Amino acid sequence: MIDIHPEDLLDREREGILTPEERAYLEAHLERCAACRIERLLARECALERALIDEVAERQQEPEPCLERSPPRAPQSARRARRLVPRAGIVVGALLLAGGAAALGGVPWQAPARVPVTIPPDVSASSASKTPVHRTRPNGIRQLPSASSAPAGEAASAAPAGEVPSASAAPAGEVPSAAVPPRVSPRPSKAHPTAASLFSDAAAARRDGDYERSLALYERLIERYPSSVEAATARAVRARLLLDLGRARAAERGFREAAATAGPLSEVALVGQAQALRRAGKLDAERAVWRDLLRRFPDSPQAAVARARLAELGAD
Amino acid sequence: MSHSPLQPELDADPVHRPEQAEWLRLVAAARSGEPGALGELLEVVRPAVRRTAMMVLGRHHADAEDATQQALIAFVGALPRFRGECHPAGYASRIALRIALATRRRSMRELKQGQKLAEGETPALSPSPSELSAAARRREVLRALLDELPDYLADTLALRTLLGYSLQEVARITDAPVNTVRSRMRLAKEALRRRIEEDPRLRLELGVEHD
Numbered sequence: 001m002i003d004i005h006p007e008d009l010l011d012r013e014r015e016g017i018l019t020p021e022e023r024a025y026l027e028a029h030l031e032r033c034a035a036c037r038i039e040r041l042l043a044r045e046c047a048l049e050r051a052l053i054d055e056v057a058e059r060q061q062e063p064e065p066c067l068e069r070s071p072p073r074a075p076q077s078a079r080r081a082r083r084l085v086p087r088a089g090i091v092v093g094a095l096l097l098a099g100g101a102a103a104l105g106g107v108p109w110q111a112p113a114r115v116p117v118t119i120p121p122d123v124s125a126s127s128a129s130k131t132p133v134h135r136t137r138p139n140g141i142r143q144l145p146s147a148s149s150a151p152a153g154e155a156a157s158a159a160p161a162g163e164v165p166s167a168s169a170a171p172a173g174e175v176p177s178a179a180v181p182p183r184v185s186p187r188p189s190k191a192h193p194t195a196a197s198l199f200s201d202a203a204a205a206r207r208d209g210d211y212e213r214s215l216a217l218y219e220r221l222i223e224r225y226p227s228s229v230e231a232a233t234a235r236a237v238r239a240r241l242l243l244d245l246g247r248a249r250a251a252e253r254g255f256r257e258a259a260a261t262a263g264p265l266s267e268v269a270l271v272g273q274a275q276a277l278r279r280a281g282k283l284d285a286e287r288a289v290w291r292d293l294l295r296r297f298p299d300s301p302q303a304a305v306a307r308a309r310l311a312e313l314g315a316d
Numbered sequence: 317m318s319h320s321p322l323q324p325e326l327d328a329d330p331v332h333r334p335e336q337a338e339w340l341r342l343v344a345a346a347r348s349g350e351p352g353a354l355g356e357l358l359e360v361v362r363p364a365v366r367r368t369a370m371m372v373l374g375r376h377h378a379d380a381e382d383a384t385q386q387a388l389i390a391f392v393g394a395l396p397r398f399r400g401e402c403h404p405a406g407y408a409s410r411i412a413l414r415i416a417l418a419t420r421r422r423s424m425r426e427l428k429q430g431q432k433l434a435e436g437e438t439p440a441l442s443p444s445p446s447e448l449s450a451a452a453r454r455r456e457v458l459r460a461l462l463d464e465l466p467d468y469l470a471d472t473l474a475l476r477t478l479l480g481y482s483l484q485e486v487a488r489i490t491d492a493p494v495n496t497v498r499s500r501m502r503l504a505k506e507a508l509r510r511r512i513e514e515d516p517r518l519r520l521e522l523g524v525e526h527d
Contacts, residue, residue, distance in 0.1 A: 007498050011482040035505040038512060042458060042477050045451040046371065050480060053370045054363060209480040 006036050014043070015207055016237040020271060020302050044244065047209030054210060195225040199234060206237075211245060232261050236269050243276050252276035267297045274309070287313050340400055347395060357395075357404060358388055364405035365391065365412040371478045372416035372459065373423075383419045387412035402488035406481070410489050413474055414467075421463055453518060461511050465504060472497055473504035 004012075009026040012018045018026065030037050193201070202217035218238040222231045239254030255273035259266050270293040277286035290306040290313075297303065339360065345353035362384075369383040391408045398407050458477060462470045468490075475486045476497075483501070487494045512518045 005498060007483055007501055011484075014480075014482070034513075035502070035509040038454075038509055039477060039501075039505050042454055042508075043480060045454065046478050047480055048451075049375075049455065050367050050371060053367050053375060057363065057366060207480075207482070 006030075006033065007039075010036065010040055010043070013040075015203065016240050020268060020305075024305065047211065050209045051211055055212070193220075195221055195228040195230040198224070199230040202234065203237075206241060211241060215241060232258070235261060236272065239269065239272055239276070243272060243279065248276045248279040252280060252282075267293065267302060270296070271302050271305070274306075283313060336403075339404060343395070343398060343400065343404055354392065358392070361391060361405045361408035362388065364409045368409045368412035368479060369416045369419075372413060372462070372474065373420055374456075374459070377420075377423070379419050379423060380416075383412070383416045386419075387415045390415060401491070402485070406485060406489040409479060409481075410471065410475070413471060413479070417462060417470060417474075420459065424463065450518070453515075454512070457511055457515065457518065458508060461504075461508055465507060469500055469504045469507070472500040473508070476501060 004022065004025075006026065006029050009018065009022055009029070012022060013026060030040065198217055198221035202214045202221060205211070205214035205217060215238060218234045218241075221228075221234050222238070225231050235254060235258035239251045239258055242248075242254055243251035252273055255269045255276055258269035259273055261269075270289055274286050274289040274293070277283075277289060287310060290310050293306050294303055294310075339357075342353060342357050342360065346357045365387045366384045369380045369387060370377075373380045373383060387408065390411045391404075394407075394411060398404065455478075458473070462474055462478075465473065471490055472486055475481045475489060476483070481489065483494055483497050486492075486501075487497045490497065492500075
């Protein structure tokens with residue numbers, strides 16, 4: 001019996017940490033709960049939209065995104081695998097799924113202009129009503145809030161309530177005078193990340209909906225530390241992410257690779273592989289995977305699922 | 317220093333992301349006026365702010381960048397009140413959310429006045445519903461609902477669905493217990509479901525007709 005709220009299960013699904021039992025429970029719940037179904041669908045679509053927004057911003061700011069720098073002596077197989085998750089993929093996917101409206105609707109796609117960081121000379125509430133003189137980064141190209149925008153005072157009042165009793169801003173002395181223009185910190189070099197740090201970063205990107213980056217980081221982890229514990233998990237999580245992104249074939253390859261790796265995740269990987277094959281319409285292959293699961297894990301909780309699905313598929 | 321369950325990975329960029337201790341130090345430095353610290357902090361929160369504005373208003377909305385700027389300014393103004401219970405990007409996101417929702421409502425009012433629309437008719441901020449993909453239509457329904465929900469429900473729904481924060485993260489950002497966030501989310505989701513059911517096309521696409 002699963003004693004977790006569906007909302008929490010959706011969070012766990014997003015983090016890729018659902019157990020097979022939890023997944024079965026969640027899927028059963030979603031079958032009968034339209035509200036949760038809508039939430040999951042919208043959350044996925046919004047994640048793609050956010051990825052697109054970040055992607056566009058990043059491309060405008062960084063001519064050479066660091067993730068695309070090939071690590072030294074990357075094996076050819078890894079480079080082939082890397083191509084499975086091209087950076088453009090998420091953009092195309094997002095355009096098709098989320099932002100395709102513009103193209104379909106005849107609205108010209110327009111990359112959002114670069115957003116400069118602009119600091120008011122004085123951020124106190126008393127100064128908010130004054131005509132602001134703003135400092136813009138040298139590479140920033142735009143003006144400050146137009147007349148149509150809310151006044152600075154209104155903006156300042158939008159701060160979340162509950163942080164302090166008073167809604168008024170702090171005295172000017174409490175915050176910097178902003179006489180120093182904002183500086184862009186150089187991106188720190190991560191020449192020698194550990195398996196744990198790569199795994200952590202990939203999980204963080206996934207939680208943030210930055211799926212393409214997450215996939216790239218998992219790739220890097222698997223490539224650099226193929227026999228690590230983190231890599232074993234990363235193979236299954238990466239494949240699940242691919243499946244959730246609708247890339248059934250790549251997901252199936254990923255699950256197959258994960259299932260071939262001895263470990264406690266083999267069973268989960270087999271389930272994922274079967275689901276990916278089903279998604280790809282390869283029913284014979286799906287049937288074979290379910291049978292393989294039954295052979296290797298006859299007492300698994302997934303065995304019942306496998307038998308039910310095999311019955312549904314019928315004899316080959 | 318208490319550990320916040322709201323992980324620093326709220327910021328989009330894991331490479332650029334400072335660890336929790338570092339961002340707390342950065343916030344303190346920015347508050348104390350240490351040269352460059354405020355700019356560095358703004359660089360940390362800027363992606364989340366921009367993302368929030370664009371998610372609420374739409375990527376093509378003319379005021380999305382203004383809203384981003386407004387939110388960054390408001391974030392600086394609200395920094396003294398930041399208690400460090402969540403990542404500053406989460407804090408900035410909520411500020412940006414409020415500003416973007418206000419901007420959206422103002423745009424709707426202005427458009428409505430300009431277009432002299434009949435009562436109840438929705439002005440077009442973006443391509444008409446028939447021109448939108450199913451995903452974009454659903455997002456537009458979500459945004460329209462945010463305009464109408466009370467702030468506490470709109471914040472919860474937007475933070476979780478539009479911006480992708482987990483229940484725990486939303487609880488930290490909104491300074492509410494997780495159970496409260498969960499129940500707010502259910503109320504908001506039900507409102508969303510009813511709204512989608514009103515649209516036969518969306519209903520069909522989502523398969524909610526039998527529920």
